Each structure stands twice: as C-alpha cells, then as structure tokens.
Amino acid sequence: MTTLNTIILAAGQGSRMKSSLPKVLHKIAGKPMVQWVIDAASQLPANNAHVVIGHGADHLKEALSGQPLTFAVQAEQLGTGHAVAQAMPNIAEDSIALVLYGDVPLTKAETMARLVEIAEQGDFALLTVKLDDPTGYGRIVRDEQARVSAIVEHKDATADQLAITEVNTGILAVAASKLHEWLPQLSSDNAQGEYYLTDVIAMAASSGMTITTMQPDTEQEVQGINNRMQQAELERWFQQQQARSLMEQGVTLADPARLDVRGDLTVGTDVSIDINVVFKGKVVLGNNVTIEPNCVIEDSVIGDGCHIKANSVLEQAELAGDSDIGPFARLRPGSRLALGAKVGNFVETKKANIGAGSKVNHLSYVGDAEVGPGANIGAGTITCNYDGVNKFKTEIGAGAFIGSNSALVAPVKIGENATVGAGSTVSKNVNDAELAVSRARQTNIKGWQRPVDQKAAKDQ
Numbered sequence: 001m002t003t004l005n006t007i008i009l010a011a012g013q014g015s016r017m018k019s020s021l022p023k024v025l026h027k028i029a030g031k032p033m034v035q036w037v038i039d040a041a042s043q044l045p046a047n048n049a050h051v052v053i054g055h056g057a058d059h060l061k062e063a064l065s066g067q068p069l070t071f072a073v074q075a076e077q078l079g080t081g082h083a084v085a086q087a088m089p090n091i092a093e094d095s096i097a098l099v100l101y102g103d104v105p106l107t108k109a110e111t112m113a114r115l116v117e118i119a120e121q122g123d124f125a126l127l128t129v130k131l132d133d134p135t136g137y138g139r140i141v142r143d144e145q146a147r148v149s150a151i152v153e154h155k156d157a158t159a160d161q162l163a164i165t166e167v168n169t170g171i172l173a174v175a176a177s178k179l180h181e182w183l184p185q186l187s188s189d190n191a192q193g194e195y196y197l198t199d200v201i202a203m204a205a206s207s208g209m210t211i212t213t214m215q216p217d218t219e220q221e222v223q224g225i226n227n228r229m230q231q232a233e234l235e236r237w238f239q240q241q242q243a244r245s246l247m248e249q250g251v252t253l254a255d256p257a258r259l260d261v262r263g264d265l266t267v268g269t270d271v272s273i274d275i276n277v278v279f280k281g282k283v284v285l286g287n288n289v290t291i292e293p294n295c296v297i298e299d300s301v302i303g304d305g306c307h308i309k310a311n312s313v314l315e316q317a318e319l320a321g322d323s324d325i326g327p328f329a330r331l332r333p334g335s336r337l338a339l340g341a342k343v344g345n346f347v348e349t350k351k352a353n354i355g356a357g358s359k360v361n362h363l364s365y366v367g368d369a370e371v372g373p374g375a376n377i378g379a380g381t382i383t384c385n386y387d388g389v390n391k392f393k394t395e396i397g398a399g400a401f402i403g404s405n406s407a408l409v410a411p412v413k414i415g416e417n418a419t420v421g422a423g424s425t426v427s428k429n430v431n432d433a434e435l436a437v438s439r440a441r442q443t444n445i446k447g448w449q450r451p452v453d454q455k456a457a458k459d460q
C-alpha cells in the first residue's frame, strides 16, 4: 500500500469570523473544525497528517498537541499552492498527497478514501461540486471531450467561464512526486497575486495526466466555513442528520430540531428524548430511557429504565438502571448510582456511590460519599466534605436514615440501619442501628406571654 500524506490547510486568518480564535478552531457539534478533518483523515490507512499553520500558529499547535501530526508553518499567506509547498519537504516522493481544508469540517473519510484510490491508480483525483450559485469559487474548465483542462479562479475567469456551475471544492489527491515537480513552477501572476494550487490542474492536463472528478454525497460535505452564519447553518444541518439517524434507530424525539448531540450518543431501544436536550462527549443510553426537557448530559452512562426529569445536568455520571433523577438535579463527575437509586430535585452529587434503592430526594449535597443500599437521605442533608483545604469522605451504611437538615461533617461514618435525627450536626461516627441526635433539646414554656406593642399601649 502506498503511504498517504494528508495536507490540511489551516493557515488562513478567517477574518470574517471576527474572532480572536483561529477560524479552524471554531466548532461544529462541539469539536473544532480542523479536528473533524484530522479525525476523518486518521481513518484512512497508512496516513500521515500534516497541518499547514500560519495565523494563530501557536494557538493551533497547543490546541492540537498530543496528536500524531506534523506542522508546517506558512509565515505569510501567499496562496493555497504556497501553503501546500510548505508541507512538501516532509512528504516522500513515492507517496500519495491528499489536500484537505481545515475550514471544511464535514468531508467524510469514505470520500477521501475514494479520491486516494483514484490517485493510486495514477490519475489526478479532484472533488468537484455543482452549485446553483458558483460565485467566488474556482470553475472547472473542460475541453470538447469533457476532460478537465484547468481550474480558473472566479476573479480570473472570463464571462463564459463564470457561467460554469461545476466548481472546485479544493480537495484533491495526486502522486506526491507530481506536486514536488509542479509546485515550484507556480507563478503568482494572476488577479490575486497568489500562488494558486489550482494551477497544477492545467499542468497535469498538459502533461497528459487524466483528471478524474468525483462528487461528494452531499454539498455540506464540502461546505467551507467563512463566517458565523455558515457555521450555524452547517451546525443545524449536521444536527438534523444526527436526529434523523437516531429516529432511524428507534428513538422518539419530541422535536428533531431541538436536540443537540455534540459527541457520540449510543442508544438502546425505546429511548424517548423531549425537547432541548444537549448531549456532550460520549453518552450511552440503555433501553427504555426517558429524558425530559432541558437536560444536559455529558460523558455519562444511563442504564435501562432510567428517567431523567426536566432541567437536570449530568456529567461523568453512571446510572446502573431504573433510576429517577431530578427535576433540577445536578450529578457531577464520579456520581455512580446503583440500580433503582433516586436523586430528586435540587440535589447535587459528586464522587458519590449511591447504593441500590437509596433515595436522596430533596435539596441535598452528597459529595465524596459512599452510600450503602436502601438508605434514605432526608431533605436538606449536606455532606460537609471540605474543611477549606482538604476533602474528606462520608460513609453511610445500608438502610441508614438521615433526618432532614442534617450536616454530616466528614470524615464520618454512619453505620448500617443507623438513624440521624433531623437537624443534627454529626461529626462523630454513629454505630450500626444507633440513633444520633445532636440538636438542642426542645423546651416548651407554659404561660408564655407574647410581647405587647408598647407604643400602642401608651396611646390608649
């Protein structure tokens, strides 16, 4: 198999985004545009990825660090041909070069693979698309036999050429040896004074090479992003595709236009998702999971039969199954609920293992806690896990009952089937089956007289 080198162009400024962030780091479905391109390219066999950077180079290097990438710096943006030339010193003659754009996020790996296949057979592979409005794009010029003979940029085109609706997407694949040969021959003698990569097409054609064009399955696959409107449009299109795919998998969506998946969502059967739910990262929903409106669920596993009620926020939570959550619950990282555990309204959990069938139904904070099965944690219970410097653990045994408005000052252990009286501050361990009460005893005063209104009494 021939080695593949993908060259991802990402040196442009993207001034129309009006942003301090380099354009290619703006996101589609929660992921930077250039990362979409890198991820798709990484699915191709024997691939080495090269990213051409310029504007915001340091920012890009940092954002993309830790990945198997080679960076080529294009100090001045002198055109697409010049950009590709910057990567060429790192690219072997006997490989295939695939040129991609960092601001064209949704090109599919299959489309890339088809282009590479054409290049492997010795042709020049060019991805083109027919547009109702080709304004601004390079036009695909064909000869009498309909063979591609050149690409002419909009600004350099004649009136006849401007009428051509087949345009260059910019994405192409060809033997690297050819680019090594052609790129040094480019000139900037054109309307924009740039080194156009597209000029290599005419060179290829005149050398007798066959230029094979192919089209993407959808226009969106080659849609470049230049401004916030295009970004928002592509985002919506992509979300609709995902919603459609979820419905094909049997998910009920209250409104496919009001769902956002920013990552990977895996679903079981008979999942039902109400409006305005956002999924981030990797989320797994089991069978018969119901999600009510306005929930945000990130990097979590929701087991079979769980019911997430409205306005709940879950992050790195694991629910074994049959749990009811919310409304208005917040499960922070490390919240793990065993089968049938319940976390109700205005409850926050963090690094908490909550045993099977245990209930934390109202207005509580349970953090750094181990809760056994069958425990009942009353309204307004707080695990005081933090002394201002260190974090400590609270352990609550199976079947324990914590009365409302209790403060459990960690480190502390509440034994199995122990009871804490409402309103207690518990800072000492409680043994199994014991009752702990730490509130002041109630005193009732007989004959108590309410104060009288002294001013009113005097005026009488």
Ligand code: UD1
Pocket (backbone or CB within 6 Å): 009, 010, 011, 012, 013, 052, 074, 076, 077, 078, 079, 080, 081, 082, 083, 101, 102, 103, 136, 137, 138, 139, 151, 153, 167, 168, 169, 170, 195, 196, 197, 198, 224
């Ligand atoms: C380019 C094509 C045009 C095609 C269009 C598709 C050329 C000469 N023209 O035009 O035929 O229809 O894309 O969108 O190739 N870049 C660099 N360094 C540079 C210049 C550009 O890295 O010096 C990067 C940009 O960041 C961008 C990409 O290359 O990601 C395309 O550049 P852009 O200026 O948008 O090219 P167009 O003029 O739109």
Ligand code: MG
Pocket (backbone or CB within 6 Å): 224
């Ligand atoms: Mg462009």
